[in-house]
Amino acid sequence: MAQSAIGLKIRDRRLKLGISQTELAQRLGISASYLNLIERNKRNIAARLLNGLADHLGVDIEWLDGEAERRLVQEIQELATDPLLREFELAESSAADLVARSPEWAKAMVAMYRAYINRNETVAALSDRLNQDPYLGEAIHKMLTKITTIRSTAEILDTITDLGDQERQRFQSMLAMESTNLSGIAEGIAQFFDTADTETAAMTPLEEVDDFILDRNNHFPEIEQAAESLRREIDAFAIPVDSKMIDYLTRRFGIAVRFVTSNQMDRDRVWNNVEFDEATKVFQIEDSAPAAGYRLQIARLICRFALRKVLDEMVETSPLLRSDEARNRAQGALASYGAACLLMPYQMFLEDAERARYDIEYLARKYGASYEQICHRLVSLQRPGAEGVPFAFMRTDPAGFITKRMPLPRLPLPRYGNACPLWAVYNAFQTPGSVCRQIAEFPNGERFLFIARAQGKAQSRFNAPRHLVSVMIACDILYADRTIYADGLDLNAAGLEVPVGPSCRLCTRRACAYREQAPLVEPGKSATPYGPAHPS
Amino acid sequence: MTTRVLVAEDEPNIVESLSFILNRSGCDVTSVTDGEAALTSIRANRPNVVILDVMLPKMNGFEVLKAVRSDASVKDIPIIILTAKGQSQDRRMAEEIGANAFVTKPFSNQHIIETVQKLTSPSGELT
Numbered sequence: 224m225a226q227s228a229i230g231l232k233i234r235d236r237r238l239k240l241g242i243s244q245t246e247l248a249q250r251l252g253i254s255a256s257y258l259n260l261i262e263r264n265k266r267n268i269a270a271r272l273l274n275g276l277a278d279h280l281g282v283d284i285e286w287l288d289g290e291a292e293r294r295l296v297q298e299i300q301e302l303a304t305d306p307l308l309r310e311f312e313l314a315e316s317s318a319a320d321l322v323a324r325s326p327e328w329a330k331a332m333v334a335m336y337r338a339y340i341n342r343n344e345t346v347a348a349l350s351d352r353l354n355q356d357p358y359l360g361e362a363i364h365k366m367l368t369k370i371t372t373i374r375s376t377a378e379i380l381d382t383i384t385d386l387g388d389q390e391r392q393r394f395q396s397m398l399a400m401e402s403t404n405l406s407g408i409a410e411g412i413a414q415f416f417d418t419a420d421t422e423t424a425a426m427t428p429l430e431e432v433d434d435f436i437l438d439r440n441n442h443f444p445e446i447e448q449a450a451e452s453l454r455r456e457i458d459a460f461a462i463p464v465d466s467k468m469i470d471y472l473t474r475r476f477g478i479a480v481r482f483v484t485s486n487q488m489d490r491d492r493v494w495n496n497v498e499f500d501e502a503t504k505v506f507q508i509e510d511s512a513p514a515a516g517y518r519l520q521i522a523r524l525i526c527r528f529a530l531r532k533v534l535d536e537m538v539e540t541s542p543l544l545r546s547d548e549a550r551n552r553a554q555g556a557l558a559s560y561g562a563a564c565l566l567m568p569y570q571m572f573l574e575d576a577e578r579a580r581y582d583i584e585y586l587a588r589k590y591g592a593s594y595e596q597i598c599h600r601l602v603s604l605q606r607p608g609a610e611g612v613p614f615a616f617m618r619t620d621p622a623g624f625i626t627k628r629m630p631l632p633r634l635p636l637p638r639y640g641n642a643c644p645l646w647a648v649y650n651a652f653q654t655p656g657s658v659c660r661q662i663a664e665f666p667n668g669e670r671f672l673f674i675a676r677a678q679g680k681a682q683s684r685f686n687a688p689r690h691l692v693s694v695m696i697a698c699d700i701l702y703a704d705r706t707i708y709a710d711g712l713d714l715n716a717a718g719l720e721v722p723v724g725p726s727c728r729l730c731t732r733r734a735c736a737y738r739e740q741a742p743l744v745e746p747g748k749s750a751t752p753y754g755p756a757h758p759s
Numbered sequence: 760m761t762t763r764v765l766v767a768e769d770e771p772n773i774v775e776s777l778s779f780i781l782n783r784s785g786c787d788v789t790s791v792t793d794g795e796a797a798l799t800s801i802r803a804n805r806p807n808v809v810i811l812d813v814m815l816p817k818m819n820g821f822e823v824l825k826a827v828r829s830d831a832s833v834k835d836i837p838i839i840i841l842t843a844k845g846q847s848q849d850r851r852m853a854e855e856i857g858a859n860a861f862v863t864k865p866f867s868n869q870h871i872i873e874t875v876q877k878l879t880s881p882s883g884e885l886t
Contacts, residue, residue, distance in 0.1 A: 364814065367843035368770050371864040375776040378868045383783070390779075397772050613848070632848045668819065701821050701852060715822070 230264035231323045232287065236280045237262075251275045295329050296322045302336040361667060362412050369405040373398060431549035432556055433628070435541055441616075441629050442605040443560055446526075449533045450564030453525070457565075465514075468521045468565075472506065476528045480521070482510045495520055515593040519562050526561030527554075534558060560603070566590060567600045573611050576601060580707040581612060583674070583696075584658075594676060595694045602629050602696065612705050614696040615671075617648055621691055634671055634697055635725050643723045643730060644737050647673040648695035655679060655691055660708045662700065664720040666731045670700040674708045762879045765806040766790040767797035767823065768841065769815055777810065780868045786875065794818025798826055801833050807879050810871070813842040813849065821852055828857040837878040841866075 237247055244262070248255040251272065260266045268276070277284040296318045303313035322329045376398045380391065457471045472478040488507055492498045496512035497520045499505075506524060508517045526534075534557045544550045567590050579585045586597045595618070604611030615634045618627040623641040630636040642648070647661035654677070661673040675695035703709040712719060724730025727740040764781050768774050769792045778788040789804070791797045794815040801809060801823075809827075813820035820840060828834050840858040842849055853861045860874050 364843045367864045368773065371843070371866065372770065372772040372776060374865040375773070375780070375868055379776060379779060382868075394776070394779075397775070401772060610851075668814075668816070699852070701825060701856065715818070715826070 229268065229287065230262045233276060233280065234262040236282060240280065242279075247279060250279050292322050292326065295326065295333065298333045298336075299329055302333065305336075359412070362408055366405065366408045366412070369401050369408065372401045373405065376401070428546050428549035428552055431544050431546065432552045435543045435549075435553055436556060437629065438541075438543055440605055441603050443537070443557065443603075444606065445533055445537065446530065446557060446561045447564050447569050447606065449530050450526070450561050451568065453529050453561075454565055454568060456529075457525070465518055465521065468518075468525060472521065472525060472528075476504070478504045478506050478524070478528075480506045480508065483507050485509050485511070499524060513593070515587075515591055515596060518566065518591060519559070519596060522562035522565045523558045526558045526565065530558070530561050534561070563596065563600045563603070566592065567597075569604070569606060570609070572600060573604050573609060576604065576611055577705075580705060582707045583676075594678060595692075598694050598696045612698050612702040614698050617642070617695045617697070619648055619693050619695075621652055621693075623649070626692070631697070631699070633669055633699065635729075637726045637729075642726050644739070645721055645723045646695070647675040648693045651675040651677040651693045651695070652691060658708070660712075662703075662712065662714070662720040663697075663723045666722075666724055670720055671697045672700055672703040672706065672708060673697045674706070762786045762808065762875065763804070763806045764788045764875060765797065765800055765804070765809045767792075767794070767800075767809065767815060767820070768812040769793065770812075776868075777871065780872060781875065784872045784876075792816075794820065794823045797823050801827055801836060802830065805833060806836065808875050809836060809838045810875070811838055811840055813840060821856060824853070824856045824858060839871075839874055839878065 237244070244258055245255045248258040251258070252275075253272070257266065261268060273284060273287060277287050280287070299318040299321060300315050302308065303315065303318065318329075376394045380386070380394050380398070386394070457467055469480045472480060488498050488509060492500075493509070496509040496516055498507045500507075506521075508520070534554055537557060538544055538550045538553045541553070544553050572586075572590070575589060576586060579589075581601065583594055583597045583601070586592070586601075587594050590597065592600075598614075598616060601611060602614045602616040605613065613631055615631040615636060616627065616629040617625060617636050619625050619642075625637065625642070628636040636642065646663065647659045650661070651657075651659040656678060657676065659673075659675045659677075661675075662670055663673050664670045673695055674697065675693055677691050677693040680690045680692065698706065700714060703712070703714055722732060722735070724732055724735070727738055730738075732738075762785065764786045766774055766777050766781075766788055768777070768790065771792075774790045774792070778790060781788045789800065789806070791800050792815075795817040797809070797811060797815065798818065800806075811820045811823060815823070818826070820842070824838055824840065827836065827838065837859040838857075839860040839862055840853040841862050841864065842853075843864040850861050859878055862871065862874060
């Protein structure tokens with residue numbers, strides 16, 4: 224707790240007890256002027272003096288020492304960083320004053336904030352369920368199955384006139400039974416919507432961009448096409464080389480590209496080892512930056528300028544991008560997409576990927592790209608008629624925060640919180656730099672090949688903190704043998720698969736030893752194959 | 760010649776109604792309720808056509824289809840994929856792996872009969 228709060232507390236307590244400063248100082252064996260300094264927060268308090276103060280003021284030392292308040296201050300400071308409260312410009316230092324002056328109000332704020340976070344998480348989890356929910360998907364599957372029987376049986380009863388009595392009775396009975404089952408399933412779905420929160424709109428600019436990219440299945444033919452023309456204009460070889468791109472930036476847009484030391488860069492403006500000054504049209508690259516990284520940034524800058532019209536139109540016309548910040552971020556994301564198109568042209572990259580059986584490390588070497596850039600590009604190979612293997616993509620940090628996600632229709636990836644801790648994307652942190660593969664089986668029997676690798680972002684110097692991220696792509700098990708990562712695996716052998724779930728809250732594996740949270744809906748309460756509520 | 764049809768479907772009432780209508784249209788129908796049994800039956804009995812549900816226990820329909828298409832002794836047997844999921848992704852996957860037809864639930868009896876007949880006709884093609 225800030226020292227200011229202790230001084231204030233001593234003074235408040237002393238006045239409340241009606242003791243003068245001189246009197247208390249005498250009891251403590253210190254001078255009145257020294258106590259005055261303490262109360263005005265001008266002096267630290269030694270442990271023995273703190274004990275004496277607690278005794279004479281009749282309070283617990285913990286109260287006076289402020290451990291509980293210290294935690295409260297930290298919580299207030301944490302909530303002040305929430306983007307929701309950004310406009311209030313809450314100073315970190317004022318948290319201590321608030322706790323000292325109005326501790327009950329501070330506690331109330333924290334309690335409300337906790338409730339708000341909890342509520343948000345619930346809404347987010349339910350939104351995920353509505354969008355990609357395994358229960359709901361299964362219930363609809365069952366519903367369609369029942370309707371199939373009902374339709375088929377009804378047609379038999381209606382169109383076949385020479386049915387025997389026994390057959391007629393049998394089909395009538397089937398019709399009645401399946402109608403009852405269907406009613407039960409429909410009730411289950413109705414109950415689901417009664418209890419589920421229906422908030423599905425993105426809540427932050429980042430989420431708006433996320434939705435925008437997912438809505439397009441991470442494939443933007445307009446940009447692919449524009450980038451093809453751009454490559455010809457740059458007069459590049461098969462793969463644009465740095466010098467050609469730098470020449471093009473200068474020739475076409477008057478942008479000077481310089482390699483400089485980190486000391487020559489403005490640390491506040493550096494992003495991914497590069498810095499661009501719009502006013503002077505100077506693009507600076509840190510001379511020790513990894514080539515794959517700065518090459519992408521050069522290509523990205525080219526796209527920002529050369530494809531501006533295309534990108535503007537895409538961003539302006541999307542109803543999913545509602546805020547200015549989201550539109551700005553989307554512009555950036557699309558420019559990065561364009562950069563990948565420039566550096567890894569669709570057709571060539573697809574052919575190479577197929578030939579190399581999606582060997583990410585080989586492709587990274589061939590294209591001078593990073594592991595993550597290759598994974599990202601693989602996910603975008605969805606041109607109708609020339610599709611690559613459909614991959615999902617996920618990136619997480621060691622704290623479990625999912626920083627990028629592109630799900631597949633049958634493979635939901637959580638937007639908030641964590642996925643199942645058994646996923647390879649988390650295992651990969653145990654062996655950074657090595658590819659970790661896994662056959663993951665979900666509770667509904669769907670199986671996927673997970674390919675994950677944790678890697679450190681390039682360190683700027685020896686003692687800089689090492690920042691690890693884990694990147695994973697995943698495909699349906701049916702596509703696994705088109706990838707090099709299925710080599711040596713018997714994809715049909717039992718026992719190789721790891722039983723996983725989407726996330727604890729959405730998983731129905733009751734007996735899982737790794738369960739950390741209770742499932743949102745108990746298996747028995749929904750129409751799923753894991754605990755059907757209705758007879759089938 | 761009687762058309763021998765294998766129905767691989769784990770929903771007993773669908774099996775019953777499908778068997779009934781196919782039998783009446785002159786087919787000889789056998790059925791299995793999981794993917795492994797489907798693959799075993801296809802290899803052992805070489806039916807003229809297979810109606811294969813996607814959501815089967817043990818091996819799903821796509822896995823069975825893929826195994827059939829990679830087995831030289833049975834790879835040419837026509838297969839109708841049956842699914843309650845009409846997603847384009849499923850259809851695309853079925854086509855890629857080599858399904859001859861893709862039928863979504865709920866289907867009409869007549870549609871199933873016609874699909875079986877077309878796949879077993881001399882031209883073996885769907886119109």
